[in-house]
Amino acid sequence: MLRNKRVATVAFLIGLSQLPVIWLFTQSSKLGGIQYATGNILGIAGAVFMWWQFLLGIRFISRFITRDYVAILKLHKFLGKYGVLLALIHPFWQVYNYSDWKLLLLPKLTTEFYSNVLFGQGAFVLLSLIWILSALFRSKIRFRPWLYIHYLVYPAMAMVFLHSRAIGTFLNTIPGMELYWNFLLLTFCVVVIYRIANLFNLGRAIYRLNRKETKSDGITIYTFMPVRGRIQSKIGQFAYIRPRFFAEAHPFTVMKYDRERGNLTFGIKAVGPFTNQLEKLTVGDKVYLDGPYGVFTTEGQSNAPKVVFAGGIGITPFVELIKRFGGKRTIMFYANKVLENAIFREEFKQELQTNYIDAISQEKVKDKLIIEGRITQEVIKKFVPQDYLDHANFFLCGPPPFMAAIQIALVSLGVSKEKIYSEEFGL
Ligand SMILES: Cc1cc2nc3c(=O)[nH]c(=O)nc-3n(C[C@H](O)[C@H](O)[C@H](O)COP(=O)(O)OP(=O)(O)OC[C@H]3O[C@@H](n4cnc5c(N)ncnc54)[C@H](O)[C@@H]3O)c2cc1C
Structure with a gap:
């Protein structure tokens, strides 16, 4: 439908x-x-x-x-x-x-x-x-x-x-x-x-790299400031980045949008030729952007109950969402290989407290809010109350096998497919 x-x-x-x-x-x-x-x-x-x-x-x-x-x-x-x-x-x-x-x-x-x-x-x-x-x-x-x-x-x-x-x-x-x-x-x-x-970049906005911060697991946080035109991104939307006058343009989620200055922040994981090339950008370099696109988290932008599942770099659509629409009725699972890869973890914990759950697959960490291994049907049942399974909206973003597994688990737990929203990082 x-x-x-x-x-x-x-x-x-x-x-x-x-x-x-x-x-x-x-x-x-x-x-x-x-x-x-x-x-x-x-x-x-x-x-x-x-x-x-x-x-x-x-x-x-x-x-x-x-x-x-x-x-x-x-x-x-x-x-x-x-x-x-x-x-x-x-x-x-x-x-x-x-x-x-x-x-x-x-x-x-x-x-x-x-x-x-x-x-x-x-x-x-x-x-x-x-x-x-x-x-x-x-x-x-x-x-x-x-x-x-x-x-x-x-x-x-x-x-x-x-x-x-x-x-x-x-x-x-x-x-x-x-x-x-x-x-x-x-x-x-x-x-x-x-x-x-x-x-020749007609119709694209021009931005300049303002800040670059290297995180673990090949992730870099890029902040661009507008030079010509502005992309007014809503939470969870994405824009296409073209790093040179003539180059490919690839899609990336706008992790943060600074309304006052117009700055856009992206969290990008280097996985191939394009993202490796982005890593070579230095502060002051010009890029060409078009967007915003996407409606992924629209239904989550309220205080209604929601459950978020992020895998690795799939966290980017949720950073601003949790900050603005987190609160008591949001439950979040964040899956990573090791705890160090969980970028912005402290902010999420502070915002969601015991409703924030890490899932760590390749490291032993003793904490009752850290699951060792994958997010299974049993894990979801343990942390998500029945009325959430019946009524909340569910948001999934991460590697395709991760999203497929969560989707199957949710449907098995009786969650309506209409309530499951997912964003794939490959079009
Ligand atoms: C809506 C959306 C939002 C995304 N947000 C983020 C994000 O916030 N952070 C992040 O690190 N990554 C994000 N991605 C993924 C990112 O676009 C790819 O990782 C990147 O394009 C890979 O290019 P590469 O040359 O480095 O790697 P490659 O190994 O060459 O590409 C890996 C895969 O990326 C996809 N891809 C490549 N080029 C394009 C293109 N021009 N358009 C669409 N898909 C392409 C293909 O599925 C390809 O198989 C997002 C993708 C989409 C579709």
Whole structure:
């Protein structure tokens, strides 16, 4: 079920945008019958889904719909998996109609029509590659190769438009459809221009590193002060950091936002090339930020009962939450390998007292509020009263196996899935 009403509205609009395409079935006679028309309609429907998928994959656009970037990305992925499939069925249907299987991949430049089929063939090859890698093998390939292949969607979309505009019978003979297609094409072009400008940091705020503090376990606390533009982050939201004028941008939770000065503080664990590169930043260096995104802790920003589970660096969305909305009705579990890694532990203990529980997996520590080992169903039952299990909101952030284990334990204890909110540190 879609939790976010705005995302549900977008899903509804996506359905609505297919109505003119479905209406085309009534015009089948223009293409010599339902069999021929279906081939074209599949292509058009697939292209409409792709257009939505393309738009929703762009943060600048999805930000206007909702800050719930994760929900938007889910819709984006869903469209990618199932919507694009229609566009991929289209060429198979067409070559069956034309009884010429070679037309699927082999160029034939004998007439202008076949030259324009070439754009379709190009789009088919690129989209097939993207679809196979994203829908079938995403978990098997590393993030960067997948990301760079994903960018092929830009030339693929351009080819889809060139192909459909040149030889799409419906699009060239029904004035309403022509107008509809021109609108999709125009928005696509505007977005591409924006994306190019965005490469040059248009639309990003500029900050300067103000303070850098090294903690244990490869964690560094970075505080940035605004130079141009400001990101007004709410508790638990995240922003994308780009450490140089031309560089990748990765998402990180804003751990603290200083309203007066506009400073943003992040707690970042070095785990790979990007985060290692961030460690090389020195005070005074410029970075480019965009955001804020996310709605992860929205339901926790009150004094209603809540239970928080943080694993390692997954603590960052909760630092400000506990400070502002901690109190007697908040229970917090913080899992780490060794106690030293539990950053801000003293602050949490002071705020939550006996409602703060450490879970330490690789060190022996004698304390009745420190669990040795993992947070199990029994541990949760021991510290979380039944009325919390029935009514409180639960927030989970940490490594994927940690979140999966807690989720299973909570559901086994009767917690409603609707009351469990989680944030994954990988999109
Ligand atoms: C909403 C959100 C909030 C986050 N908050 C924090 C935080 O507060 N502190 C912290 O230390 N880490 C946070 N992360 C994780 C952080 O973004 C990754 O650890 C970092 O991008 C890894 O990059 P790398 O090159 O150092 O490591 P790699 O080993 O190259 O990447 C590790 C994994 O990070 C993810 N990743 C890489 N690049 C991107 C990207 N451009 N966009 C999205 N995911 C990517 C992929 O899942 C990848 O497999 C957050 C992630 C998300 C999605």
